[in-house]
Amino acid sequence: MTTKKLYIKTYGCQMNVYDSARMADVLAPLGYAATEVPEQADLILLNTCHIREKASEKVFSEVGRLRPLKQAAEAAGRRLVIAVAGCVAQAEGEEIQRRAPAVDIVLGPQTYHRLPELVRRAEGGERGRGLVDTDFPVESKFDFLPEETGGQGPAAFLSVQEGCDKFCSFCVVPYTRGAESSRPAAQVLDEARRLVAAGAVEITLLGQNVNAYHGEAPATAAGAPSSWGLARLIAALAEIEGLERIRYTTSHPRDMDDELIAAHRDVPALMPYLHLPVQAGSDRVLAAMNRKHSADDYRRLVERLRAARPDLALSGDFIVGFPGERDQDFAQTLRLVSDVGYAQAYSFKYSTRPGTPAAAVEEQVPDPVKAERLAMLQQLLGAQQLAFNQASVGRRLPVLLERAGKHAGQLAGRSPYMQSVTLEAPPRLLGRIAEVEILEAHPNSVRGRVAAIEPEPVRVDSAARGCAAASAA
Ligand code: SAM
């Protein structure tokens, strides 16, 4: 089979990063191999994000930049197929082809198992509406995807849950990703074993509301529960030999149940880091956002989590300038941040998303006010992050060495608390966990030196496991 070149550009969240990898897997049987050079590509795939206006507008500018490439390919007598996938594709559908005729394929996040069929048709010269697929099919795409080709490296992502039924009044996710659904536990465990056999030491479980996970339980004795929550899934994953670290993101405060809190105390592989967005510190704003909890509910939850795991590092998301947010509401956000103390956090200006309830509220906050509030919040969060990083100076932390650093001779990795750590180390240590003495703190990272190397984890080769199972059968 001739090798064709696939160039993927991913926008937005980690779930999109995961989806892009799976779309590459699904296209491999058609002869597509990845390229980093769009000029060489036979297929360009933009995997898009619709969460904020800026994110979605970027897609149209990118398509504009790709148009000359398509024309050049045509002039040279070859076909360049352009596909727009992900949440902008879901939200805009056919409108994308209308606004950007260079786009051949439009594909929502729930149908990428159908991508090969669409690509074949586009390669055959088909154009137009027939190549727009924004269904929410009854079948799960995960039942149709080929096994992943590995290659995610030491720190891998694994989607376990998708969609959302919470309908926060500012958010497009329930409309673009669809209703909440969870993958069966056995499917997740199989994928995790394959990732570990391919070199993963850490797995981050992904979901828009990952802690709402309620996947079908593996077939067990009568009387066992028919579904597993996230805590049960994490306990089973922790049994996989060679899987040293487990994380999960993103969590909703209302889905943080007792079992999951206890898992932070009881499961050593579960890293002491939690991304737990609260969005705002004012009860009035939280109610208008439809978050269904108060700021004090969140404070109490954090207390319980820290009682279970005293060194838990917290992260969060914040929105400033939500419609109707007044100075006194914003002051309560600052107070909540001061009370909780974050190791890091993400903060955004409210962005109007068409079709969401908050978009229709008349009392929108002017942009300069949003900008001023964002700067104040980011100053506070930045100071907290720096203080957190400074507090680790002098400590020895286990760091998973994930990738080459920016400078020659450097590697980079993550501490248990998700801090980005850089250090001098030889490339042969990639994928290993090193005990690192932290020497210096920066606003967004720390620098350290290798103090000791942990023994290499035991790996069970999935192919060998498969053979053993087959011969036992
Ligand atoms: N499910 C998670 C939760 O409820 O906490 C959040 C997932 S959402 C994909 C990621 C973040 O994007 C949200 O936590 C929120 O802070 C931000 N976000 C979502 N809609 C937004 C909007 N319209 N304007 C600004 N930020 C937004």
Ligand code: SF4
């Ligand atoms: Fe969006 Fe998260 Fe709210 Fe769901 S829970 S609507 S994903 S912000």
